[in-house]
Amino acid sequence: MRIGFIGTGSMGSMLIRSFLQSTPSSDLQIVACNRSPEKLAHLTARYPQVETAATPEETVSRSSIVFLCVKPNDAMGVIQQVLPYLQEQHYFISINSAVMLDEMEALLPCRVSKVIPSLTQVALSGVSLVMHGSRMSHEERRFVDSWLERISKPIIVEEGDLRVCSDLSSCGPAFLAVMLREFAMAAVRQGGISRDLADELVKEMARGTGKLLTEEGFEFEDIIRRVAVPGGITAEGIKVLHPSLHGVFDQLLVTTRSKAKHHGVPPTERPQDCER
Numbered sequence: 001m002r003i004g005f006i007g008t009g010s011m012g013s014m015l016i017r018s019f020l021q022s023t024p025s026s027d028l029q030i031v032a033c034n035r036s037p038e039k040l041a042h043l044t045a046r047y048p049q050v051e052t053a054a055t056p057e058e059t060v061s062r063s064s065i066v067f068l069c070v071k072p073n074d075a076m077g078v079i080q081q082v083l084p085y086l087q088e089q090h091y092f093i094s095i096n097s098a099v100m101l102d103e104m105e106a107l108l109p110c111r112v113s114k115v116i117p118s119l120t121q122v123a124l125s126g127v128s129l130v131m132h133g134s135r136m137s138h139e140e141r142r143f144v145d146s147w148l149e150r151i152s153k154p155i156i157v158e159e160g161d162l163r164v165c166s167d168l169s170s171c172g173p174a175f176l177a178v179m180l181r182e183f184a185m186a187a188v189r190q191g192g193i194s195r196d197l198a199d200e201l202v203k204e205m206a207r208g209t210g211k212l213l214t215e216e217g218f219e220f221e222d223i224i225r226r227v228a229v230p231g232g233i234t235a236e237g238i239k240v241l242h243p244s245l246h247g248v249f250d251q252l253l254v255t256t257r258s259k260a261k262h263h264g265v266p267p268t269e270r271p272q273d274c275e276r
């Protein structure tokens with residue numbers, strides 16, 4: 001399979017690395033281009049099996065599957081640029097939530113999907129949000145999903161739900177990192193321990209908690225009940241958290257939705273997503 005990547009920034013290079021790590025080299029040839037050649041050179045120095053292309057057009061001509069991994073503002077320009085080079089047998093995947101499936105299907109002659117990755121795929125974990133275009137057959141959908149399973153847990157979502165879903169799965173790692181960092185810094189201020197020790201304790205706690213939730217069958221409530229024993233210390237801490245966190249995530253989601261709107265991403269139309 002020949003996969004082309006247009007854009008080898010944070011996500012493009014992550015996807016290339018993850019697919020190379022998880023796929024036998026005999027099954028995969030990668031060709032990539034990037035606007036600034038230095039970034040691409042950095043990647044090919046580490047992965048010499050990645051072939052380079054000078055332009056998006058050349059990437060398309062040399063691939064059967066094409067991942068578009070550029071920022072929202074660049075996406076439409078690149079699509080217009082490669083349009084004459086895309087043929088019916090190509091398969092075009094945008095990792096950009098701003099470009100709508102029906103827009104792509106109206107423009108492009110080939111099958112299209114949207115796959116929104118997450119930084120967690122560096123660790124071959126986390127979710128890929130998947131939306132297939134109408135030209136994808138059942139078998140093709142299954143094939144792509146099974147392929148994404150090599151690097152992530154693929155979850156099919158409605159395009160209208162993408163905004164809020166990607167806040168959780170793709171923006172989420174940054175939101176969680178902000179909260180965990182705050183926790184560690186408070187321990188340094190209040191407990192006088194070193195930042196290194198605080199960071200290590202918080203990271204290992206997060207790793208273990210993630211495993212409880214994803215591997216050991218714990219729900220959030222199970223963890224809270226088992227740790228916050230009646231009359232104990234944790235319960236007192238939770239009393240502090242509740243009023244401080246109330247509404248914070250609603251506000252966060254309203255803000256990201258508003259920002260996405262200015263990027264041209266349609267918001268979710270469902271009434272339960274109204275601002276509260």
Ligand SMILES: NC(=O)C1=CN([C@@H]2O[C@H](COP(=O)(O)OP(=O)(O)OC[C@H]3O[C@@H](n4cnc5c(N)ncnc54)[C@H](O)[C@@H]3O)[C@@H](O)[C@H]2O)C=CC1
Nearest residue numbers: 007008009010011034035036069070071072074096117170
């Ligand atoms: N960073 C993240 O955690 C996530 C990002 N995304 C989406 O992925 C897309 C890419 O994001 P990042 O990789 O973080 O951005 P980035 O800025 O790190 O990478 C984009 C790359 O595209 C290249 N580029 C731009 N125009 C080009 C052109 N005409 N030809 C070739 N290369 C070109 C740029 O030089 C840059 O290296 C965005 O749409 C973003 O919304 C989706 C999920 C998670």
Ligand SMILES: O=C(O)[C@@H]1CCC=N1
Nearest residue numbers: 097166167170171172
């Ligand atoms: O913040 C951003 O715009 C991108 C989209 C999802 C995660 N990062």
